[in-house]
Amino acid sequence: MATEERGMVRVWRSDGGRFEQYDGVAYQGRTVLDVLVDIQSHYDPTLAFPVSCRRGLCGGCRIKVNGLEVPACRTPAGREMTLEPVSRERVLRDLVVRPRKPPVCLVLTGPPASGKSTVARGVLKAVDGRVALINGDQVAHLIYKCIYSGAQLDLKYRNIRSLAANFITRDYDLIIDDFFKRTADWEGLLAHLAAMQARTLTVRLTAPEDVLLDRNRLRAADEFLPAGRVLALAELERQNKLRADLVLNTAGRDEAEIISLLSSRFLLLAGATREERKKEQAVVAGDPRLQYHKRCFGPLMGNSCSAVPEDAARGGEANAVE
Incomplete structure (x- = not known):
């Protein structure tokens, strides 16, 4: 035998x-x-x-x-x-x-001194968890001291898209903060995130020119821009009219209020996903002989986007807040 x-x-x-x-x-x-x-x-x-x-x-x-x-x-x-x-x-x-869940991504744009970076850091701190922050200026400055050409901008946004993909494949949610000079870069990034099935909330921060100039004067030396440059970029931002889910005028608004608003929107998009993960982990932890079967988690794997207000979903009408 x-x-x-x-x-x-x-x-x-x-x-x-x-x-x-x-x-x-x-x-x-x-x-x-x-x-x-x-x-x-x-x-x-x-x-x-x-x-x-x-x-x-x-x-x-x-x-x-x-x-x-x-x-x-x-x-x-x-x-x-x-x-x-x-x-x-x-x-x-x-x-x-765990089955891959759609990542959540908050994309902030606006002219210099509109409060993008401050708000991005505040939301990052408020939402906690597995969230990465990508700052466009920091990505650019890894390669260039200043960007002068379209080719340099192309490389910057290729790097931003690559970073976003790397974080998403490692199950991070994202906050992306940058001033988009070209509409094509904005639309290209959103298309890239959509291809990765991200639940994206886009936000434009604005402020009157005098407010931008006042804030710019209070900036640290390495962030200060000439007044003419601030005004030129603010005008470019108005001309681009980037399509966003929310348009927030930050003049006269409390910084904490804006951070709270965007944090709650972010968590609303991410909340169902996080609850699903906790439930799955609890089931696994409680069964030492687990043989995982898809049907076991059927109710936990549904798309929770239906819980998201229309104005917070991609493709919804912009909700302008003055």
Whole structure:
């Protein structure tokens, strides 16, 4: 009688962020999913891994096998395998990952001294959590002291889009703060975020010219701009008339009030997603023998955009606040 061939399997475990090795695992004529079930049944009952239709139709059991992302239920097992989750940033437990939720992105624009950076930092502090701030000036100054040409602007916005994509793929929400001199850059960034399924809130901050000049005079030396430059950029901003969900005149308005307003809008967009994540994590933490099944979390995976007011959703009418 032929002896059943056995192999070695290394499985990434979320407890401690390590690989655990299982030797003598039967693999011949089995799928990777069969091997995982065998390990859970005979070696380690605490192992968690995704299970769904078992027919290779839904993709719910996808994991990485020797570095390649494949459906575990349709992939033949091999003598030596290294198994890991498709994304360690979204791990619930072991090989089980949280389904990617739409990221939330607040995009602020406005002329110099309109309060963009101050508001962006305030919202970042208020919303807390896994949120990244991208400041357009800082991105530009990584390469140029000053931007003089369209080619330099092109590079700046390629870098901003690249940073946004990197953060989103790592499950960060975003706040982007910049003065968009060209309508095409604004529209290009929003199209890029839409392609990544972001729930985006766009805001234009404005103020009368005399207010902008007064604020500019109070700026630190490295942020101060000549008065003519401030007025020219303010006029350019008016001419561009960038389409935004909210237009806020910051003159005479309390800074804390604006930060509170935008923070609440941001959290409204992000809130349902965060609650879904907490519920999923609680379910996983409470079941030491969890075999993740998509249907288990069906009610938690719906799109929560219906809870967002129309004026806070992309494509809604601009809500001007004077």
